[in-house]
Amino acid sequence: MTTNLDLIIQNILNPPILFFFLGMLAVFVKSDLSIPQPLSKFFSLFLLIAIGLHGGYELSQSGLTPYILKALSLAVLMAILVPIYSYFILKIKLDVYNAAAVSATYGSISAVTFITGVTYLQSLGVEYGGYMVAAMTLMESPAIIVGLVFAVYFARDKNKKGESEKTNWGEILREAFLNPSVYLLMGALTIGIVTGKNGWESMSPLFGDLFKGILAFFLLDMGLVAAKRMHELKKLGPFLIIFAILMPIVNASVGIALAYFFELTKGDALLLALLSGSASYIAVPAAMRLSVPEANPSIYLPLSLAVTFPFNISLGIPLYYFIINNIWS
Secondary structure (H helix, E strand, C coil): CHHHHHHHHHHHCCHHHHHHHHHHHHHHCCCCCCCCHHHHHHHHHHHHHHHHHHHHHHHHHHCCCHHHHHHHHHHHHHHHHHHHHHHHHHCCCCCHHHHHHHHHHHHCCCHHHHHHHHHHHHHHCCCCCCCHHHHHHHHHHHHHHHHHHHHHHHHHCCCCCCHHHHCCHHHHHHHHHHCHHHHHHHHHHHHHHHHHHHHHHHHHHHHCCCHHHHHHHHHHHHHHHHHHHHHHHHHCCHHHHHHHHHHHHHHHHHHHHHHHHCCCCHHHHHHHHHHHHCCCCCHHHHHHHHHCCCCCHHHHHHHHHHHHHHHHHHHHHHHHHHHHHHHHC
16 A cells, blocks of 8 residues: 555655646636636647657568557457446446537547656556557547447437438548547658658657646646636536546456456556546547537536546556456465
8 A cells, every 4th residue: 555655645746747747726716827828729739749759760670560459459359348348337327428528538539648657657667668659549530430320220119210310421430530639640750760760860859858848837737727617617527527537447347357468568467558548638529529519518528538637647657557466476
């Protein structure tokens, strides 16, 4: 238990994490601190390019081995499974559209949670595969597609027979596979693979050395945004709040079980668990807003951003690693 507490304290005392809580505190004490929107967008673009480039470089060094293909396949499997069973749990309290939107949110991933997990592993000196960036990228779209299919299929069963004919599946698939975060990650990953070691070494002074500093700025901004969403949680009720805390643990546990059964390394197991247990607050909300306008953004966005995201980056990461470390040992 002491070890678990030490891991939690070590993660919370990580400077970027402290900047996240500094941003939240600024809202609670009514400070005028704010991050201009263009800078906020720049931080997002920087982090996506950085993790894509580095992941592509790592993938170019390791190649597509059977182990890597296994790790990527497990990631895609989790991206399909999580929204399926989440949907039927959520249907206990929500209508078809909102259940589909929330299940897609929890089936997809948070890139910043992944980045925080990578930083955590680096602080512990635990090795992980750069190809897990490819796993993260592959997990963005399947959950969106599953959520949209559920929204259309189950709504049709509720006497909305004309809905399937009106659905523009081309636009839905375009949004799922070419939304900005997926596009940029895939593009940066491809550039990293093509340019290899020379490409990464030429770019690392910007995207490597400055990475943690930009992450601190980004998490400061995320703290501000998350705290501003807190008031919306009052409208959601205890069922959804409990779901937003327990579901990441359940999803991460399934990811850990698969990682153990298929013999992934400790570092890769943590990243798979973290991707499985995270929730999207960028790609999925954008897709749902476009494709399922009947779903209420004030439900799925606060759950992922104001509950699951803070839980994962402060308590979830060390908790999942504590479980992994004990099982693998």
